[in-house]
Amino acid sequence: MGQKGPGLVKQVFIVWKPDRRSPTPIYLQIADRLQHLINQGEYSPGSPLPSERKLAELYGVNRSTIVQAYTELRAHGFIESRPGSKTRVSLHRGRKDQTLPPEWHRYAENGIFLPNTPFLRHIREALAQNPSIIDFASGKLSLNLSPVQEINEIMRNCIYQPEPENDSILGFPPLRRALSAFLRKYRGIDASPDSILITSGSQQALYLITQCLLSPGDAVAVESPSYALSLSMFQSAGLRMYRLPVDEHGVRPEGLRTLQKKYRIQMLFVNPNFQNPTGTLLQQERKRLLLETAGKLRLPIVEDDQFSLTAYDINSPAPLKAESDAVNTLYIGSFSKIAASGLRIGWIVAPSSVIKRLADARRQMDLGFSVIPQQIAAEFMESRYFDPHMDKLRQELIRKRDKAAEALRKHLGDLVEFTVPQGGLHLWCKIVPEVTDSRLLDEALRQGVAFVPGSVYGAEAGYMRLTYARPGAYDIEPGIIRLASAVRNAVTYKKI
Amino acid sequence: MGQKGPGLVKQVFIVWKPDRRSPTPIYLQIADRLQHLINQGEYSPGSPLPSERKLAELYGVNRSTIVQAYTELRAHGFIESRPGSKTRVSLHRGRKDQTLPPEWHRYAENGIFLPNTPFLRHIREALAQNPSIIDFASGKLSLNLSPVQEINEIMRNCIYQPEPENDSILGFPPLRRALSAFLRKYRGIDASPDSILITSGSQQALYLITQCLLSPGDAVAVESPSYALSLSMFQSAGLRMYRLPVDEHGVRPEGLRTLQKKYRIQMLFVNPNFQNPTGTLLQQERKRLLLETAGKLRLPIVEDDQFSLTAYDINSPAPLKAESDAVNTLYIGSFSKIAASGLRIGWIVAPSSVIKRLADARRQMDLGFSVIPQQIAAEFMESRYFDPHMDKLRQELIRKRDKAAEALRKHLGDLVEFTVPQGGLHLWCKIVPEVTDSRLLDEALRQGVAFVPGSVYGAEAGYMRLTYARPGAYDIEPGIIRLASAVRNAVTYKKI
Numbered sequence: 001m002g003q004k005g006p007g008l009v010k011q012v013f014i015v016w017k018p019d020r021r022s023p024t025p026i027y028l029q030i031a032d033r034l035q036h037l038i039n040q041g042e043y044s045p046g047s048p049l050p051s052e053r054k055l056a057e058l059y060g061v062n063r064s065t066i067v068q069a070y071t072e073l074r075a076h077g078f079i080e081s082r083p084g085s086k087t088r089v090s091l092h093r094g095r096k097d098q099t100l101p102p103e104w105h106r107y108a109e110n111g112i113f114l115p116n117t118p119f120l121r122h123i124r125e126a127l128a129q130n131p132s133i134i135d136f137a138s139g140k141l142s143l144n145l146s147p148v149q150e151i152n153e154i155m156r157n158c159i160y161q162p163e164p165e166n167d168s169i170l171g172f173p174p175l176r177r178a179l180s181a182f183l184r185k186y187r188g189i190d191a192s193p194d195s196i197l198i199t200s201g202s203q204q205a206l207y208l209i210t211q212c213l214l215s216p217g218d219a220v221a222v223e224s225p226s227y228a229l230s231l232s233m234f235q236s237a238g239l240r241m242y243r244l245p246v247d248e249h250g251v252r253p254e255g256l257r258t259l260q261k262k263y264r265i266q267m268l269f270v271n272p273n274f275q276n277p278t279g280t281l282l283q284q285e286r287k288r289l290l291l292e293t294a295g296k297l298r299l300p301i302v303e304d305d306q307f308s309l310t311a312y313d314i315n316s317p318a319p320l321k322a323e324s325d326a327v328n329t330l331y332i333g334s335f336s337k338i339a340a341s342g343l344r345i346g347w348i349v350a351p352s353s354v355i356k357r358l359a360d361a362r363r364q365m366d367l368g369f370s371v372i373p374q375q376i377a378a379e380f381m382e383s384r385y386f387d388p389h390m391d392k393l394r395q396e397l398i399r400k401r402d403k404a405a406e407a408l409r410k411h412l413g414d415l416v417e418f419t420v421p422q423g424g425l426h427l428w429c430k431i432v433p434e435v436t437d438s439r440l441l442d443e444a445l446r447q448g449v450a451f452v453p454g455s456v457y458g459a460e461a462g463y464m465r466l467t468y469a470r471p472g473a474y475d476i477e478p479g480i481i482r483l484a485s486a487v488r489n490a491v492t493y494k495k496i
Numbered sequence: 497m498g499q500k501g502p503g504l505v506k507q508v509f510i511v512w513k514p515d516r517r518s519p520t521p522i523y524l525q526i527a528d529r530l531q532h533l534i535n536q537g538e539y540s541p542g543s544p545l546p547s548e549r550k551l552a553e554l555y556g557v558n559r560s561t562i563v564q565a566y567t568e569l570r571a572h573g574f575i576e577s578r579p580g581s582k583t584r585v586s587l588h589r590g591r592k593d594q595t596l597p598p599e600w601h602r603y604a605e606n607g608i609f610l611p612n613t614p615f616l617r618h619i620r621e622a623l624a625q626n627p628s629i630i631d632f633a634s635g636k637l638s639l640n641l642s643p644v645q646e647i648n649e650i651m652r653n654c655i656y657q658p659e660p661e662n663d664s665i666l667g668f669p670p671l672r673r674a675l676s677a678f679l680r681k682y683r684g685i686d687a688s689p690d691s692i693l694i695t696s697g698s699q700q701a702l703y704l705i706t707q708c709l710l711s712p713g714d715a716v717a718v719e720s721p722s723y724a725l726s727l728s729m730f731q732s733a734g735l736r737m738y739r740l741p742v743d744e745h746g747v748r749p750e751g752l753r754t755l756q757k758k759y760r761i762q763m764l765f766v767n768p769n770f771q772n773p774t775g776t777l778l779q780q781e782r783k784r785l786l787l788e789t790a791g792k793l794r795l796p797i798v799e800d801d802q803f804s805l806t807a808y809d810i811n812s813p814a815p816l817k818a819e820s821d822a823v824n825t826l827y828i829g830s831f832s833k834i835a836a837s838g839l840r841i842g843w844i845v846a847p848s849s850v851i852k853r854l855a856d857a858r859r860q861m862d863l864g865f866s867v868i869p870q871q872i873a874a875e876f877m878e879s880r881y882f883d884p885h886m887d888k889l890r891q892e893l894i895r896k897r898d899k900a901a902e903a904l905r906k907h908l909g910d911l912v913e914f915t916v917p918q919g920g921l922h923l924w925c926k927i928v929p930e931v932t933d934s935r936l937l938d939e940a941l942r943q944g945v946a947f948v949p950g951s952v953y954g955a956e957a958g959y960m961r962l963t964y965a966r967p968g969a970y971d972i973e974p975g976i977i978r979l980a981s982a983v984r985n986a987v988t989y990k991k992i
């Protein structure tokens with residue numbers, strides 16, 4: 001529990017303040033408050049309490065008031081202090097028959113979910129604490145690239161229709177019809193509305209597939225590097241992951257047959273178009289080979305296709321699912337990376353036996369989700385706003401990509417290597433001199449810039465994913481300058 | 497796969513029609529379409545195809561056209577027919593080297609999710625197929641009891657604010673602040689915004705608790721009968737469930753200590769106020785005893801409190817969580833049963849260590865959900881619409897309850913026993929003569945009325961849950977009349 005102390009201070013105390021007009025002395029109000037928190041199980045027996053100085057600051061009182069409150073609690077056996085050590089909740093407080101809270105700590109360690117990747121948690125916390133950090137880490141669009149005004153316009157004219165239309169566990173039927181037309185028009189995919197399941201973003205789509213179609217111990221093949229390798233979700237599902245290397249032309253399919261024979265691979269996860277994190281586009285010949293190999297092995301492919309519509313200079317590359325023999329492919333898409341992550345609209349296209357199974361399981365998880373964002377998404381897709389939004393998005397992404405590439409060449413040209421991506425939101429950078437990921441990340445956060453270390457995605461040390469779509473256009477060069485100084489410091493440090 | 501035939505017909509073919517202006521003959525278009533569906537894995541090798549008559553109807557063609565299409569497919573070895581048997585997809589179709597789709601069927605049997613309760617699936621299917629069924633089965637408000645106009649009014653004035661406010665994984669901060677005030681005002685619960693996690697309905701709250709705070713094999717205590725016993729979710733999580741009996745004063749807490757000692761119970765799930773399905777209110781003395789026993793055992797209680805605000809003639813009964821010593825209680829609530837199920841807003845109140853853990857796991861599942869319904873819910877709770885809505889809801893529920901009780905007395909008075917509920921949406925009925933649940937349900941659906949058999953909730957045979965909140969007020973007596981004739985038929989049948 002030790003390391004949770006500071007977090008708790010911020011979370012628990014922020015709303016409570018002593019009442020200066022109350023007849024109860026301030027120090028007693030504070031003692032009561034702390035006792036309440038201890039009773040509620042916020043602080044377990046043995047866990048440290050915040051320092052007097054910190055609490056005084058938070059409650060806006062003198063430190064001596066906190067000293068008095070702690071003295072009071074000590075007198076009643078609720079807390080203990082030893083010289084040179086933190087004040088802690090008593091292990092055996094007061095009377096024997098006093099009831100204790102459950103050992104929440106122990107419960108919180110249960111269950112099938114492994115904690116999320118430490119690097120990602122670290123970055124999230126740094127970003128939350130310090131808004132001045134220039135953010136190349138969050139893998140999403142900047143707010144000004146979202147069609148916020150358009151969504152507001154649609155919302156103003158939207159009529160809430162809770163039933164009976166909403167009653168399908170597959171998702172709001174008009175949205176599935178709109179998606180069926182959308183997939184045909186923009187992705188060349190022939191999917192009936194009943195072979196589409198609406199999910200809460202692509203994250204839930206992946207979660208349903210890993211939890212419902214696979215069993216703990218099953219082997220799966222993933223790209224390396226890959227977004228999947230950053231997802232504790234795969235490990236929480238108890239899957240064994242085997243890697244297919246990604247180079248500048250996307251994933252290399254040759255190893256698939258060997259992997260399958262050796263480890264009895266049950267499913268393959270790929271992101272062929274503008275892959276996250278490398279930004280690469282899978283070569284047409286490799287697409288064919290992948291489909292043929294998987295077809296012969298009767299191996300399902302899960303195709304994650306979130307970035308295709310951002311293609312900059314070429315037509316949107318076709319997904320595997322659009323091929324006539326893509327019998328094996330479960331297809332995942334979402335609006336989060338091309339429109340509004342705030343809508344949380346994702347989808348799976350699959351044979352109806354699979355869709356039925358996923359929908360039935362989903363009923364146990366959340367009974368589906370609100371019809372309102374689904375209505376808005378359906379109307380947005382079919383509105384006159386959609387194509388202009390996509391055009392604007394592409395132009396802005398090109399502009400940001402160019403700024404990022406230029407700044408990297410200018411300020412880090414001697415230290416990094418990268419390929420200029422032709423779509424997507426990310427730029428994948430190799431740092432030429434030897435650096436330690438954690439050292440570089442710490443240094444970058446200190447300099448006021450965030451990125452995601454490549455090791456999060458299963459790459460060896462010395463790679464970075466830079467999401468140029470995320471910061472404001474005018475923050476890109478300043479961000480790269482900060483990054484350059486972080487890289488130089490990290491490299492220097494290594495040399496010493 | 498056999499029984500999936502008719503379902504597939506409806507789902508897959510509904511959007512496709514042959515193109516009468518195409519130069520390709522209709523029968524060949526149909527053959528191509530079917531081959532495509534077979535290749536996509538919609539029909540696996542060996543599975544039956546729809547009858548010629550059925551397909552002819554669906555595609556709006558003569559039966560002879562389908563006969564031609566099937567002949568074509570048979571010629572190419574895609575399908576097989578034997579006299580007196582259905583036409584099926586060939587087990588070994590065509591050339592040896594042809595790729596086959598994955599065995600989707602096998603994948604669909606994987607994973608940790610058990611299928612949902614068969615009775616509930618059966619009822620859902622019947623309701624979907626036949627809208628004239630009077631529905632006492634769906635456990636939710638009728639549409640006219642939802643504040644649809646108020647929500648539309650709020651939505652019209654709502655401004656989509658995707659970030660940075662939305663960025664908390666605990667849920668939209670203004671909604672958590674509004675809920676903190678709501679819980680204090682209406683439920684007597686002192687919860688800071690940071691001890692509240694917004695969930696996709698109470699279903700996701702329960703799912704997170706069962707998946708994250710418990711491990712497979714753990715023992716839990718549940719009320720019997722109980723909503724929990726209808727949730728395959730508990731079984732999917734691998735929990736062993738032990739029962740505490742519910743009588744007319746709610747759950748009996750005396751057995752808890754024995755259960756705990758015998759089976760090492762890890763958690764207790766209760767619904768003290770207007771319990772689902774029995775509608776009972778837990779007696780004050782029992783509430784005290786429950787809290788004391790759980791406190792001494794350091795046993796967490798999960799309190800599901802969805803119905804309290806519907807209390808008809810009395811003040812809203814206090815939740816366990818409002819007691820000063822409710823240290824052990826994780827509290828679950830939702831808007832679905834008192835306002836709008838279409839918003840899918842639920843919440844958990846818990847110590848922050850637990851909230852953090854649940855939020856971290858949830859990040860793997862769906863990354864949280866759309867800010868829009870959260871904004872609407874926050875504004876609705878704080879609006880001038882909330883109290884009048886609740887007053888209207890209570891009046892309408894009383895009216896519906898009275899209609900249901902009166903109709904039961906009038907048309908089934910000799911055959912059923914029940915207590916008139918003082919809140920909630922449900923009426924729990926014992927059928928005096930011996931009946932078989934499945935027989936009674938089938939008979940009821942045939943008569944055009946739906947209910948949920950008590951056995952779904954773990955009760956012995958011969959109980960029904962009637963959700964009087966669901967049908968229109970003027971459908972209640974006609975529904976009970978249908979139910980009466982179903983009960984009489986089922987009883988008679990039994991006697992023969």
